[in-house]
Amino acid sequence: MFYCGMDIASKSSYLYVTDKNGRKLMSGEVETTREAFAERLKRFVGRGLAIAIEAGNQTAWIYKALLELGAKVTVVNPGKVRMIAESLCKTDKIDAKTLCLLLRLNALPHPVHMPGETARALRGLLVARRQLIDARTKLCNVVRGLVRQEGILLEARGLSTFVGWERLMGNGFKASHLTAVVAAYHSSFVSLTKSIRELDRELAERERKDARAARLQTMPKVGPVAAMTFLAAVDDVKRFPSSRKLVGYTGLAPTVRSSGDRTEYGSITRAGRRELRAVWVQVAHLVAIDTSRATQPLRTWFNRVARRRGKKTATIALARRLLVIAYHLLRDETVYDVTRLKRVA
Numbered sequence: 001m002f003y004c005g006m007d008i009a010s011k012s013s014y015l016y017v018t019d020k021n022g023r024k025l026m027s028g029e030v031e032t033t034r035e036a037f038a039e040r041l042k043r044f045v046g047r048g049l050a051i052a053i054e055a056g057n058q059t060a061w062i063y064k065a066l067l068e069l070g071a072k073v074t075v076v077n078p079g080k081v082r083m084i085a086e087s088l089c090k091t092d093k094i095d096a097k098t099l100c101l102l103l104r105l106n107a108l109p110h111p112v113h114m115p116g117e118t119a120r121a122l123r124g125l126l127v128a129r130r131q132l133i134d135a136r137t138k139l140c141n142v143v144r145g146l147v148r149q150e151g152i153l154l155e156a157r158g159l160s161t162f163v164g165w166e167r168l169m170g171n172g173f174k175a176s177h178l179t180a181v182v183a184a185y186h187s188s189f190v191s192l193t194k195s196i197r198e199l200d201r202e203l204a205e206r207e208r209k210d211a212r213a214a215r216l217q218t219m220p221k222v223g224p225v226a227a228m229t230f231l232a233a234v235d236d237v238k239r240f241p242s243s244r245k246l247v248g249y250t251g252l253a254p255t256v257r258s259s260g261d262r263t264e265y266g267s268i269t270r271a272g273r274r275e276l277r278a279v280w281v282q283v284a285h286l287v288a289i290d291t292s293r294a295t296q297p298l299r300t301w302f303n304r305v306a307r308r309r310g311k312k313t314a315t316i317a318l319a320r321r322l323l324v325i326a327y328h329l330l331r332d333e334t335v336y337d338v339t340r341l342k343r344v345a
Contacts, residue, residue, distance in 0.1 A: 001048040005099030014092035052103040054078040080109040122232035136192040218336040220294040221286040233276040243327040284319035297341040
């Protein structure tokens with residue numbers, strides 16, 4: 001068995017290869033391409049090669065390329081490899097050598113999950129959608145500020161539709177330059193909105209083909225975006241041995257400080273998938289103000305926690321509980337049943 005630590009960079013990477021006894025067999029720079037990796041590693045792959053790399057913006061294709069070569073690949077969080085993260089002497093060679101050493105000694109931290117093709121595609125679509133929506137929101141805020149200078153106050157969602165823009169442009173402006181400026185921003189708004197709708201159609205098509213999304217949407221206030229965000233972030237829910245592990249992955253678990261007989265719980269860790277956390281906290285907000293029968297046990301529980309700890313803490317706790325429910329729906333391949341919540345309560 002051979003062991004390889006690889007420090008990845010955009011143009012050239014560094015390889016450090018040893019045998020099972022730690023004897024160095026090869027080290028040096030290699031061009032960051034599939035062909036170069038295959039050429040340098042081909043003499044080791046056939047006899048068993050394990051490779052350790054750090055997670056980064058090129059990890060996905062490099063991970064896939066190394067697997068195709070026949071290597072066993074471990075991806076680690078660079079922030080959790082202390083010997084590298086806290087090193088005072090940090091070079092590509094030292095980083096690659098350290099990864100190789102830790103891999104050979106089986107001392108690397110828990111590996112980063114590499115999502116499948118479906119989850120990767122969903123993540124890409126959702127990231128693009130969020131960025132387009134953010135760009136459109138910033139654009140609307142700029143126009144709102146410009147027309148406020150002319151004494152025009154818009155409603156909260158006055159620029160969220162094509163009709164709202166047409167109404168604004170039809171009013172006319174005392175400052176002649178605003179007509180041209182608002183028209184230019186309107187064109188960008190139209191273009192961004194069309195792009196967002198195209199991505200929504202693609203997401204809707206994928207949602208219709210995924211039975212897991214249908215199960216999640218049996219939960220109250222969980223729509224297509226919340227369901228697909230969950231699936232994109234979690235990928236295979238069965239990789240989590242418990243719902244507690246899933247909650248920790250989202251960053252919604254509270255920090256814990258324990259010393260002797262004293263245990264203190266603090267704010268949430270935020271050490272997880274930020275987009276999943278944001279969407280499901282919003283779902284919790286909607287559940288908390290809903291009045292339907294489907295949310296009644298959850299609202300009762302929320303109100304009880306809110307009276308003791310405040311609404312902000314109760315909302316975070318409700319988001320955790322909703323994620324636990326989602327975990328069990330997918331793991332057990334079932335649907336939301338409010339009567340089960342009543343029995344538990």
